[in-house]
C-alpha cells in the first residue's frame with residue numbers, strides 16, 4: 428500500500444487495507460520452515476487509518492487488528508493472540524540540507540519519522556509498527572494454567588531423561604546446551 432502525498436485531500440483520507448502475511452511471517456521468524464514458529468499470522472492484519480496532511484507533515488492515526496499463533500513460553504503449546512495495535516505517527520519530509528541539528532532534536536520523538544520523495548509506503552510503516560509492538564512473552568491463559576504447568580513439567584522431565592542428541596527439533600536444540608545433571 429503506497430500512497431502519493433498529493434492524493435491526501437484537505438479533509439484527510441480514511442484508508443482500510445490488509446497487510447501481506449507472507450511478508451510479516453518472514454520478518455518475525457528466523458526460519459519459516461521450522462516446526463515451531465515464533466509468530467504465525469494466518470490471516471492478514473487489517474489496518475484502519477486516517478491520514479492527514481498539514482503543510483508537508485503527514486499525520487497517521489489509527490489501528491491494526493491482527494491475530495497470530497505463537498508458542499506458549501512455558502509449555503510450547505500453540506496459542507492464539509488477538510492484538511490491537513494503535514498507530515500514531517508523524518512523518519516529515521527528509522531534508523539532508525543544513526537542518527541536521529533540528530532533525531537530531533526531533534529524532535528523540537519515537538512517533539516521528541521521515542519520508543523521502545512524494546510517496547509513502549504505508550504498508551511498510553504499518554508492518555513495522557505492528558512488529559515493534561508484538562508481545563515478547565506469551566503464556567497460556569489463566570484458566571489453562573494447570574495444564575500449562577503440567578505440560579512444561581512433562582517437557583522438562585522428557586528432556587532430562589532423553590539422550591540430548593535425540594532432540595531433533597531445531598528450535599528445541601537450544602535445550603541441548605543446558606546442563607541437566
Ligand SMILES: [Zn+2]
Nearest residue numbers: 499502567575
Ligand atoms: Zn502453556
